[in-house]
Amino acid sequence: MNTIKNTGFRTIGGYQLSLLSRNDLKQLSEAADACEIERLRFTPSSQIAVSCTSEEQFSQFFQRIKPILKPLPTNGISTIFCCGGCNDCDHGLADTDHLASLLQTMDLPVPMPAKLKVAIAGCPRCCTMPRLRDVGLSPYSGKSRKWNLSFGGNGGIKPRIGDVIGTGLGLDEVLALIHKAVTLYQKEAKSGMRTATFVEHVSKDVFLEKLHQ
Ligand code: SF4
Structure with a gap:
């Protein structure tokens, strides 16, 4: 402890x-x-x-x-901010707990260059502020059970809104893209570099190009 x-x-x-x-x-x-x-x-x-x-x-x-x-997860993710989603909020559209448990056990390369915070929101109100986290997830629409994914967000001293790197992704797709983005970050970022600084360092366009190649 x-x-x-x-x-x-x-x-x-x-x-x-x-x-x-x-x-x-x-x-x-x-x-x-x-x-x-x-x-x-x-x-x-x-x-x-x-x-x-x-x-x-x-x-x-x-x-x-x-x-x-x-x-807490031991796979390099430092924190998962997760609202109750459809399990305990009237506005909830998605099963946030299920996604959180899948991320908690995702096999990722370690150690991470720096803290890696994830936020999952159960509806577009985004109470957990996913766009301000390293990895942010929110539902794509109420009925599709699909996800929007952002990467490179940060709060704190130097806030940055994360870049949307995928929209309308099914569960398998969103997990695969998170794995790819985090692995790319883990391999290429300097020690101590958060995702927001990393994306700006390599440039958003280059990051997206590498991510989708
Ligand atoms: S983001 Fe907020 S309003 Fe939406 S489901 Fe989560 S707690 Fe409820």
Whole structure:
């Protein structure tokens, strides 16, 4: 387990939350009580950050809630931002959870040059901001169950809207194109270079040409 220090908070690294049942919430609350955790927050990437005063307190809390956490992907994807899609949102058009689980286990070359964040949105409202992530997915249309795919997006200090590299793709097609784009990035980007910088470095046209050749 890696830990990341925040101001007064520590994030439980390497794990994130999935959907929480009532029992999971109870377990979380009981663990916070037992370990005297004063404050807790959920990060934008569905991780848990807690205020704590000692390594022991942090470790005990982690052990207690470990059963309700799921490990982050180990294939080079650092985070998958995923809304509930058709499984738990009235606007949802697509099964985002299924796509997320396929990406979580996708066989990719590692190590990645830098963080690789993926976002999946269940409808065009795009609550997970896919165009601002390294890999972004949103439904192509309500009935087709197809996907739009963008690559090279970034938020933060130097925001960049990802380039649309595929539209109206079926599940197999979108997975194949993600694999191709990420593999190209992994092979050609310099260490520490995020996808947004990489696409600008090689130029969007050259990147697209290599991707579709
Ligand atoms: S993008 Fe937002 S509105 Fe659309 S399905 Fe996801 S959570 Fe619901």
